[in-house]
Amino acid sequence: xxxxxxxxxxKLKCWGKAKNIRMKFYQxxxxxxxxxxxxxxxxxxxxxxIPAGLGDDVYPITSEPYGATIAFDKELSxxxxxxxxxxxxxxxxxxxxxxxxxxxxxxxxxxxxxxKEFVPRFQGAKPLGFPKPDFIWQDHICCSxxxxxxxxxxxxxxxxxxxxxxxxxxxxxxxxSKIKYVVEQLKDGIKFLEKVTGRDYDDELLFKAIKNHFISxxxxxxxxxxxxxxxxxxxxxxxxxxxVLGTLQKAGKQVAxxxxxxxxxxxxxxIKRGIAAVPNERVRVMSDTQxxxxxxxxxxxxxKFGCVSIGSLYTFGLIGQWEVKNDGTWGAxxxxxxxxxxxxxxxxxxxxxxxxxxxxQHFYSCHLKSDxxxxxxxxxxxxxxxxxYNRGCEGLTIGIAENRLALLDAGFPVMTFExxxxxEREFDEARTKTKINAFMExxxxx
Amino acid sequence: MIEQFKQWExxxxxxxxxxxxxxxxxxxxxxxxxxxxxxxxxxGVLPVRILGSHEPQDVTEPxxxxxxxxxxxxxxxxxxxxxxxxxxxxxxxQSCLHIRQAYTSWIKHIPVEFEKFxxxxxxxxxxxxxxxxxxxxxxxxxxxxxxxxxKITDKDLDNAIKVYNENRRLMRKLYDLRKSDNPSITGxxxxxxxxxxxxxxxxxxxxxLKKLLTKLEKHKSDREVGSRLIILGSEDDDTVFMKMVExxxxxxxxxxxxxxxxxxxxxxxxxxDLLAAIAARYIDRIPCPTKDWEExxxxxxxxxxxxxxxxxxxxxxxxxFCDPHELDFVAIKKALNDTGIxxxxxxxxxxxxxxxxxxxxxxxxxxxxxxxLF
Numbered sequence: 001x002x003x004x005x006x007x008x009x010x011k012l013k014c015w016g017k018a019k020n021i022r023m024k025f026y027q028x029x030x031x032x033x034x035x036x037x038x039x040x041x042x043x044x045x046x047x048x049x050i051p052a053g054l055g056d057d058v059y060p061i062t063s064e065p066y067g068a069t070i071a072f073d074k075e076l077s078x079x080x081x082x083x084x085x086x087x088x089x090x091x092x093x094x095x096x097x098x099x100x101x102x103x104x105x106x107x108x109x110x111x112x113x114x115x116k117e118f119v120p121r122f123q124g125a126k127p128l129g130f131p132k133p134d135f136i137w138q139d140h141i142c143c144s145x146x147x148x149x150x151x152x153x154x155x156x157x158x159x160x161x162x163x164x165x166x167x168x169x170x171x172x173x174x175x176x177s178k179i180k181y182v183v184e185q186l187k188d189g190i191k192f193l194e195k196v197t198g199r200d201y202d203d204e205l206l207f208k209a210i211k212n213h214f215i216s217x218x219x220x221x222x223x224x225x226x227x228x229x230x231x232x233x234x235x236x237x238x239x240x241x242x243x244v245l246g247t248l249q250k251a252g253k254q255v256a257x258x259x260x261x262x263x264x265x266x267x268x269x270x271i272k273r274g275i276a277a278v279p280n281e282r283v284r285v286m287s288d289t290q291x292x293x294x295x296x297x298x299x300x301x302x303x304k305f306g307c308v309s310i311g312s313l314y315t316f317g318l319i320g321q322w323e324v325k326n327d328g329t330w331g332a333x334x335x336x337x338x339x340x341x342x343x344x345x346x347x348x349x350x351x352x353x354x355x356x357x358x359x360x361q362h363f364y365s366c367h368l369k370s371d372x373x374x375x376x377x378x379x380x381x382x383x384x385x386x387x388x389y390n391r392g393c394e395g396l397t398i399g400i401a402e403n404r405l406a407l408l409d410a411g412f413p414v415m416t417f418e419x420x421x422x423x424e425r426e427f428d429e430a431r432t433k434t435k436i437n438a439f440m441e442x443x444x445x446x
Numbered sequence: 447m448i449e450q451f452k453q454w455e456x457x458x459x460x461x462x463x464x465x466x467x468x469x470x471x472x473x474x475x476x477x478x479x480x481x482x483x484x485x486x487x488x489x490g491v492l493p494v495r496i497l498g499s500h501e502p503q504d505v506t507e508p509x510x511x512x513x514x515x516x517x518x519x520x521x522x523x524x525x526x527x528x529x530x531x532x533x534x535x536x537x538x539x540q541s542c543l544h545i546r547q548a549y550t551s552w553i554k555h556i557p558v559e560f561e562k563f564x565x566x567x568x569x570x571x572x573x574x575x576x577x578x579x580x581x582x583x584x585x586x587x588x589x590x591x592x593x594x595x596x597k598i599t600d601k602d603l604d605n606a607i608k609v610y611n612e613n614r615r616l617m618r619k620l621y622d623l624r625k626s627d628n629p630s631i632t633g634x635x636x637x638x639x640x641x642x643x644x645x646x647x648x649x650x651x652x653x654x655l656k657k658l659l660t661k662l663e664k665h666k667s668d669r670e671v672g673s674r675l676i677i678l679g680s681e682d683d684d685t686v687f688m689k690m691v692e693x694x695x696x697x698x699x700x701x702x703x704x705x706x707x708x709x710x711x712x713x714x715x716x717x718x719d720l721l722a723a724i725a726a727r728y729i730d731r732i733p734c735p736t737k738d739w740e741e742x743x744x745x746x747x748x749x750x751x752x753x754x755x756x757x758x759x760x761x762x763x764x765x766x767f768c769d770p771h772e773l774d775f776v777a778i779k780k781a782l783n784d785t786g787i788x789x790x791x792x793x794x795x796x797x798x799x800x801x802x803x804x805x806x807x808x809x810x811x812x813x814x815x816x817x818x819l820f
Contacts, residue, residue, distance in 0.1 A: 088776040092513065092767050140568050143543050146739040147773035154777060161740050165569035167540060168578070178565070181578035185569065363543070364563055366550050391513045394769055398543045401511050402551055 003306045007231045007276035014262040018242055021258055025248045026069075026111050027118040028059040030131050038197060041133035041152065043145055044247035044318070045357070047164060049350060050189055051137050052209035052251055053201045061133065063148060065247045067096025069110050070103060071293040071422035073122040079106055081423060089151075094144045095392030095422035097151075104130045104155045135196050136161035137189070141363050142395030160196040162189045170364045171356040182351045183344070190343075207340040210350045212256040214335045219259035220246050221320035221332035226267045227310045228380050231276030233267050236287060236309035237299035238277060246319030282306030283383040283443050286376055289314055289390040289397055290421035295429050298436065305440040310380050313373050314396060317358025329379055330372075359396070366399020370406035377412045383443050384413040386436075392420035415439035447661050448635045450654050451642040458494070458645045463532050465492050465647060472534040472559075472594060477521065477549050479644075479704045480539035480566045480734070484610050484714065484724050485587055487648065488602035489594045495644035496521045496530065496548070497683055497705070500796055503527075509551040515544040515765040516796040517681050522548040525556045535560030535593065539728075540568070542736045542770050560593045562586065570729045570737045579725040587721065603720040613648045614710040616655040621707065623662055624699045625755055630665045633677065633698020634688035640706055641683055671697045673758040673814045678702035678748060679775070680765040680794070687798050691761070691807050695815075700755040702748050703763075708732045735770040742774065745781045752787055759814045760789045761807075788814055 012018075032039045037057030042048070044064045051058050070077050080102020085091055087105060089098060103109065111118060112125030121127045136159050140146040146163040153159045164185045168178035194201050220243065227234050234242075242263060245255045269275075280303070287309050291299070299309055316322070321333035336353060340346040362369035377385060385407050390397045407414050417435050420426035440446055454461050462473050471490045476483075483493040498520025505526040506519040524530055525548075536558050538549040546563075553561045565582050567575040591598055620639065623630055639658070643651050672695035677688075683705045688698060701707050712731040717723040738744050752760070760782050764771040779789050790810040792803060 088779070090772045093769055093772055140739070143736050143770050144773065146568070147735070147770065150739055150742065151773065151776075163569065163740055165567055165572065165575075167565070167568050169563075169565040175581075177578060177581040181567065181574050184574040185572055188572070188574075363546075366547070367554060389511050389513075394514070394543055397511055397513070399547055399550060401507075401509050402547075402554065405508060 003280040003282070003304075005279035007274060007279050007281060009276050009279040012238065012266065014258070014266050015241075017258060017262055018245060021245055021254050022248065023118060024254075026061070029061045030109065030111060030118070030128060032057065032059045032131075038135075039131060039133045040135050040137050041149070042137040043139055043148075045141070045360075046137055046139040047186060047350070047354070048137075048249060049206060049209035049213050049251035050186055051193060053190065053203065053206035054193055054197055054199050055202070055205070060137075060249060061131075062248055063100050064096045065244055066103075066110070067099040067422050068290070068293050069120070070099035071095070071424070073110055073120065074294050074424055076108060076110060076121055077294070077422065077424065079108070081425075091423070092391065094148070094394065095420050097144055097148045099422050100148070101151060101155060104152065132156055133159060135159060135193070136163075137193070138163040139166050140164065141167040141360055144395065160192070162192045164189060166355065166360070167363060168355065170361050170368055174352070174355055179348060179351050179355065182355070183347045186347050186351070187343070203343050203346070206343065207346055208253070209251040210340070210346055212253050213251040213350065214353065215256035215260050216246050216250040217319055217321040218332045218335045219256070219264050221316065221322050223259065223264050223267050224311055224316040224320055225331050226271055229271050230284075230381065231274070231278070231281040232284065232308050232310045233270040233275060233277055234311070235277035235299065235303075236311050236315060237296050239311050239315045240291065240296065243315045243319060250319055278303050278306070278308040280306040281308045283308075283440075283445050284381060285309050285384045285386050286373075286380065286382055287312045287314070287386045287388055288373070288400065288403065289388045290393055291388060292419040292424070292427040293422055294424045295419075295427055295432075298429070298432055301433055301436060305445045307440060307443070307445065309386070310382070313358060313369065313376060316376070317372070320358070321353065321356060322358055323356075330375055362399055363395070366402040367406070369399060370403050373403055373407060374410045374412070377407065377410065382412065384415065384439065386439070387414060387416045389416050389418045390421050391418065391426050392422050413439070413442055447631075447658060447665070448638050451639045451658075454642040454646050455638050459529060459532065461646060462492065462494055466532060473532060474535040474537060474560070475530055475533040476536070477538040477545050478541040479709045480541050480728055481537060481564065482539070482583060482586070482724050482728055484603065484606040485583065485590060485598065487609065488598045488606040489590045489596050491535070491590070491594060492647060494533065496524060497641070497644075498796060499524060499529075500684065500686075502797060506551075509555070510547045513767055514547060515680070515767045516794070517765045517768075518544040518548045520796045521545065522551050525552045530556075533558055535562070537562035537564060539564040539566040541566065541734055542768075544768065560589075562589065566728065568737050569739075570733055571740060571743075575729050576722070576725055579729060580719075580722050583721045583725055600720055603724075607714045607716065607720065607724070609648045609652065611713045612652050613643065613655070614713050616652060616659065617643065617710045619659055620655065620662070621700065623659075628667055628671055629697060629699055630662045630667050632669075632688075632692050633675075633701065634685050634692055636698075637683065637685055637688055637706070640709060644705070644709065670695065673697075673811050674699045674756055676700045676702065676748070676752055676755065676757045676760045677706075677763060678760060678778070679763040680768040680771045681705050682763055682794065684794060684798060686800060687794075687803065690800050690804055694804065694808055695811050696807075699757065700751045702732070702744070702751060704734060707751075708734070735774040738774070742777060744774070745778060748778060749781060749785060752782070752785070757787060759810065760787055761810075762789055762791045763794050766793050766795050
């Protein structure tokens with residue numbers, strides 16, 4: 001059932017650049033020691049501007065995107081999952097985490113060299129051993145965050161580890177005391193970094209990294225905001241390949257520049273020219289939580305019905321920072337144009353800004369998340385919602401059943417499908433497609 | 447000997463209703479042992495821990511995705527079934543994500559006068575956690591005062607601390623009795639006492655506890671002790687399981703879970719600033735795994751319990767899908783095995799398959815007793 005195209009479409013021009021940034025990120029991490037640099041590991045939400053103050057040759061690997069990368073490589077993922085299970089870790093734990101641990105246990109990195117070119121393992125590269133980080137720099141809001149790296153440290157015979165507790169309550173109840181608690185931890189963290197690396201800390205590099213962070217998170221939100229347009233210039237499957245840069249290194253200049261100077265202008269241009277992501281767009285939906293990474297084809301399946309998934313609170317707010325504008329709508333958070341004069345002041349501004357992250361709010365109340373989802377459903381003009389009851393991530397699935405009830409109460413049809421972001425053994429593609437068929441019928445497209 | 451405690455535990459709702467009738471005070475339902483009960487008690491509020499009923503249920507299906515622990519769903523079910531209609535307030539202190547959902551669903555679907563998500567810090571190993579928590583307590587104290595219309599004085603707080611500390615000391619005394627070669631009380635009986643402790647007025651519990659301790663000092667148990675076990679892991683109030691194990695040739699002499707020793711192990715150390723003293727108690731207490739990082743401080747504590755209570759084996763239980771405990775048990779199992787303590791891992795649900803568990807427990811006990819046999 002291929003529907004007739006209503007709108008023109010074209011490939012993203014910045015696609016290749018996005019892919020290169022991602023590949024270089026992993027290559028830099030793998031090769032850091034060859035160049036005398038440092039490697040560190042931490043979550044996608046960690047305050048990554050902090051280690052940036054150690055020098056320009058300090059390269060991270062962020063846990064969740066790396067876990068997703070393994071998930072995309074089904075063969076390696078299965079090997080990793082089974083290796084973690086053999087060590088005694090239950091299979092209902094975070095599936096990113098189990099992929100990540102498995103990569104350490106099997107000593108197989110998801111990347112390697114093929115004809116001297118750095119490529120993913122599934123493209124035929126001979127996998128490298130897992131490059132051990134020099135230190136761990138993590139944050140903690142989900143029960144699994146700090147514990148994830150406790151186990152990493154166990155598996156790697158001890159790696160110096162510092163974790164920042166950022167679970168200080170919802171953004172609308174922020175106080176000076178809450179911000180300071182996080183700031184003081186960051187200051188302790190800087191001392192820890194100096195001690196374990198033997199390097200002097202450079203505040204100027206920190207200031208630059210925080211500014212990059214502001215740009216990355218705000219410009220990404222601005223890009224997502226543009227998807228309010230009909231037709232939507234971006235579809236969610238493409239969004240996954242773009243938002244990931246923010247999860248890799250949101251305080252990195254290459255990411256901030258890409259979002260501000262490449263992606264945003266291109267999407268603005270697409271809107272001006274009426275370029276659609278899905279040329280036969282007839283209905284619009286959003287999803288929630290991470291997708292089942294080895295089955296992204298379900299998003300292409302939606303297109304057969306003329307259905308575009310415009311994104312989700314997950315893709316918009318995992319990295320993107322938002323605020324309510326004067327007209328009452330949701331838009332990109334204004335970048336704080338402040339000059340940094342001291343470490344304390346810069347850290348305070350950084351924390352105050354970051355604690356507004358939309359995807360941190362539901363850790364305190366699923367109802368805050370419901371409100372944001374309903375807002376997206378209304379402002380992005382959606383016909384329905386597809387909720388991924390994700391067995392692989394308790395942190396983002398918390399409260400999802402209440403989100404469903406709230407969306408239904410607000411008048412939006414909801415389809416749920418059970419799966420797992422990174423453990424393909426827990427996703428039933430045929431059953432999900434059958435549910436999509438029925439859901440599309442209820443939305444009036446079949 | 448423990449009839450009164452059992453009665454309180456089995457008739458928890460009647461107890462709370464009668465308490466309300468008698469005192470005219472308010473009752474606060476709470477979900478996690480990180481709730482600073484002393485502040486509530488000082489305001490004349492009865493804190494009552496919400497626990498499940500171990501009955502199969504389906505009322506929570508629309509509210510909590512089934513991959514979250516059965517305990518949080520069982521707790522919410524009690525609210526949805528209107529069993530806690532008498533509570534005036536509901537609160538949680540930030541702990542695991544699972545039980546948090548029971549709280550968030552509760553406040554929406556079973557509204558009460560007062561609700562509170564208390565932002566208990568996760569990084570209890572940070573020196574900055576104290577100051578942060580004290581400020582959270584200051585705000586909470588004010589909110590409780592506004593809710594109850596009662597000013598909480600230092601005298602009130604001091605009295606609450608004294609009552610709670612006495613309760614903790616008496617419980618430690620009870621637990622110490624279990625160090626004996628022939629403990630005068632079983633693990634199942636102790637579980638009834640600890641559970642009753644979480645749903646009654648501590649002053650009343652203290653009186654009954656003193657009577658129990660006097661009786662136990664003279665009491666000589668004639669039951670076979672068998673293997674001396676520790677039970678540790680997630681929330682556990684499954685008395686049926688305890689009874690089954692203890693009728694299979696074993697005695698639980700110690701535990702480490704939040705419905706057991708972790709609830710009362712540490713006292714508030716009196717200081718000038720009473721809120722600071724309470725905050726220090728909750729930060730320095732034996733941690734829940736959600737807060738036990740970067741260093742795993744619970745492991746040396748568990749090993750010490752095993753040593754002091756002369757433990758032969760450990761049953762590691764966890765609520766199904768309980769991520770925080772799942773993230774610790776591999777390290778705990780290794781630490782126990784390294785010190786020569788055999789372990790049995792069991793996954794609990796709202797109801798446990800007693801028959802199947804009995805076979806596994808018997809095999810485990812047989813393995814522990816092997817050295818004596820040959």
